[in-house]
Each structure stands twice: as C-alpha cells, then as structure tokens.
Amino acid sequence: MSDIPETIRRAVIRDIYRKADELGWDGLSPVDRTTWYNRWVDDEELGGVLTRYMPRDRARMWIKDVPMKHYNRARSGIGPYAGLVGNPLPSAYDIARYALGEDWAVLSGTLREKPNRCHVTDGNHQKLLIWGNPRNLKSLVWAGLNARVDGLPAPLVVISLLQGERLPDSERRRHKRLCELAGLDVQVITTRATRTASANPEGRTHLLSDG
DSSP states (O other), X not given: XXXXXXXXXXXXXXXXXXXXXXXXXXXXXXXXXXXXXHHHHHOTTXXXXXXXXXXXXXXXXXXXXXXXXXXXXXXXXXXXXXXXXXXXXXXXXXXXXXXXXXXXXXXXXXXXXXXXXXXXXXXXXXXXEEEEOGGGXXXXXXXXXXXXXXXXXXXXXXXXXXXXXXXXXXHHHHHHHHHHHTTOEEEEEEXXXXXXXXXOTTSOOOOEEEX
C-alpha cells in the first residue's frame, strides 16, 4: 500500500471524499456502504488506479481502512487527510467559539480524537471541549468522566447536529440528563458545513445556529 505515489494517493482520497459527500455517507446503511465500496473498486478512476499498485481485494480494503476510516475525523479538521475534504464539518475552533464565545480559542497541541476533544481557553480559564453527534453520546460522556477522574480542566460536552437533523425533545432531555448525572456541562447545537468569507486558523469556518 505504501507503494502508491503520494500525489496519486492524495488525489484518489480527495475523489473518494467528494463521492462520499455527494452520497451523504453518514446517512447510508452498512449494506449501502458495502455496495459503494464495490462500485468504487470497479470505478476506473478509483479502483482502476489502485489496482495498478495492489490486488483488487486489497484495493477495496484500502478504501475502507484508509480514507473512509478517517472520513469524519478529516471533515472535523483532524488527522492526515483533513486537507482533502471538500465539505468539512465545523472544526474545533468553530465549536469552541460557538459554544463558549468569541474569546475562547483552542490550545495548540491538545486536539485529540475518539471522541473529538481539545483544551480551550479564554486567557484566564481552561475547559476540555468534547464534541460529537448524538450517536456518540456514550463516548462523549465516558471521555468527560475520565477527564474529571484525571483532574483535567472542566469538561463541556457539545452534542452537535447537522442542519436538517432532528433530535426529539424527549431524546434531547434524556441526553442532557445523562450528562448532568455524570456531572458534565452539556450543550446541544446545530451546525452547517458551509464555508463563509472569513476563515479560522485552519483556513475554514462555518455558519452555526442554535440547537
């Protein structure tokens, strides 16, 4: 797999991410995803390129385990392929400013994943910002509990919905109650993966709206 020239590797990953964006990948079932992995291997511009460097079965595995394993993290500005996404999700900088205010910024070198989290500061105080979608609530709460046990800055759990997604009021109350029982501050926000005229330190910014 390492025999793929870097320029070709990145071009293929960029194309895969473009196709995944067009399909609305997060909304696809496992069966649908499997179907698209197979179609991508059969696509001359994707699989046709990869099979110059590896067998067909390895090409399918490569698509699943390399670019798509990093897909959502890359969209959040995290990991080696962050610069290859065309429809990025709000970055840590965006989430911090929206959840806490314009005075808050991400501390360099603190960004982590699984779940997404980072240290943020307003110059006087620090917090541990932990964010993700409702499906990742268990991981968000667990990370918050570990932060409290480890004596890290006070955790703030941000449940982030994409525009068009709906969280029923009963579920919203349940999520907030679970976080409160764990001793965690929590916010629910709705975001749009949309570029605007100004940019954050990573060259991206997003429109955000109340959740």
